[in-house]
Amino acid sequence: MSITTSTSHSASSTATLSQRLSAAIGASILGACLVYFAGFSHIEAVHNAAHDTRHSAAFPCH
Amino acid sequence: MIKRIAQTAGFTGLLAALLLTLLQSLWVAPLILQAETYEKPPATTEVTHEHAGAAAHPHDAEAWEPEDGWQRVLSTTGGNLVVAVGFALMLAGLYTLRAPTRTVQGLLWGLAGYATFVLAPTLGLPPELPGTAAADLTLRQSWWIGTAASTAAGIALIVFGRNWLLKVLGVAILAVPHVIGAPQPQVHSMLAPEALETQFKIASQLTNVAFWLALGLISAWLFRRHRDDRYPA
Numbered sequence: 001m002s003i004t005t006s007t008s009h010s011a012s013s014t015a016t017l018s019q020r021l022s023a024a025i026g027a028s029i030l031g032a033c034l035v036y037f038a039g040f041s042h043i044e045a046v047h048n049a050a051h052d053t054r055h056s057a058a059f060p061c062h
Numbered sequence: 063m064i065k066r067i068a069q070t071a072g073f074t075g076l077l078a079a080l081l082l083t084l085l086q087s088l089w090v091a092p093l094i095l096q097a098e099t100y101e102k103p104p105a106t107t108e109v110t111h112e113h114a115g116a117a118a119h120p121h122d123a124e125a126w127e128p129e130d131g132w133q134r135v136l137s138t139t140g141g142n143l144v145v146a147v148g149f150a151l152m153l154a155g156l157y158t159l160r161a162p163t164r165t166v167q168g169l170l171w172g173l174a175g176y177a178t179f180v181l182a183p184t185l186g187l188p189p190e191l192p193g194t195a196a197a198d199l200t201l202r203q204s205w206w207i208g209t210a211a212s213t214a215a216g217i218a219l220i221v222f223g224r225n226w227l228l229k230v231l232g233v234a235i236l237a238v239p240h241v242i243g244a245p246q247p248q249v250h251s252m253l254a255p256e257a258l259e260t261q262f263k264i265a266s267q268l269t270n271v272a273f274w275l276a277l278g279l280i281s282a283w284l285f286r287r288h289r290d291d292r293y294p295a
Contacts (some may be wrong), residue, residue: 015063020158022164027067027155034148038141040203044125050141052134052206056090057145058189058266059082 063158066288070154074281075147081276082146083139085269091138093262095130097191097254146277153281162220162282172278174217180270182213182236186244189266193253198247209239229232 016022038050039059047054047061054061112287128137153171183206187196196202212235219232252259 015158019063019196020248023063023067024155024159025070027151027158031071031148031151031155034144034151038144038148041067042100048125048127049137050144052086052091052094052138053141053145055085055094055190055192056266056269058184058187060196060199060206060271061190062192062196062199 066285067151067154067158069288070157070281070284071147071150073284074150074154075143077280078150078273078277079139079142079146082269083135084140084274086138086142086270087135089265090262090269091135093258093265094192097193097258097262100253100255101193146273149179149277150281153277154285157281157285158272162286165279165283165286168278168280168282169275170278171282172222172274172276174214175278176271176274177217178210178213180267180274182239183209184267185240189263191252191254191259191262194259195247195249195251197247201245205242205244209244212236213241235279 013062039054039057041047051061053059128134153175156171162171186209187202187206190196216232216234216236219235220229223229223232
């Protein structure tokens with residue numbers, strides 16, 4: 001009587017391509033904003049705080 | 063999925079930033095401090111970070127600046143953390159499209175990150191010690207960002223392109239910023255001795271290689287650990 005019907009279980013739990021694409025783009029944009037804030041911001045205090053980070057990472061500084 | 067990205071990026075950024083801070087404190091930061099002694103001669107007063115470009119502006123005296131010592135190390139650690147989490151977010155985001163099948167593949171992602179964000183930009187704008195003459199900051203930042211973007215696109219086309227035409231296009235895109243050329247100062251000059259600058263370039267490159275390899279490896283490892291499908295709904 002028992003019929004194997006649980007094979008589609010794992011397939012249905014994976015996200016669709018558009019969901020994955022929007023997550024990837026969202027994460028990349030957020031990441032780029034963080035890098036921009038610490039590494040490229042023209043705010044003087046931020047520049048001073050992350051000064052050595054910028055020089056070490058070879059970001060344009062000064 | 064979003065939780066998986068956040069967890070991967072957060073822990074990867076934390077671990078890679080700690081490694082970066084350690085390497086910097088041992089090798090890179092002492093060179094920066096040494097260069098700054100040439101930049102701030104004891105006799106004169108405010109000669110900090112003079113631009114050789116057209117728009118020379120003295121730094122705002124009011125702006126906060128960490129004091130040398132623990133304050134400076136702490137704020138550099140903070141800067142490293144923000145940058146590392148940012149890069150890790152990009153990697154984790156890309157993993158949702160192209161999940162690494164083995165943890166070792168993270169090394170390849172790390173190498174690609176190093177090529178994109180360090181190697182390609184430094185071909186035109188080498189790592190600089192404080193007190194080195196350079197072109198206008200905004201121009202250099204724009205070139206840097208354009209170079210990173212085109213290198214990322216170029217590598218993606220070369221690696222994932224299905225036919226040779228796309229791969230050739232990738233190589234072409236890779237070359238574009240270097241054909242245009244990085245903005246250069248009218249007169250090259252530096253306050254620190256050249257030997258110090260050379261040492262700094264090596265220290266910066268090797269530190270960044272280590273940082274990116276760690277970032278790639280740790281992120282791939284964590285991303286595979288936090289697999290959603292282990293807990294089917």
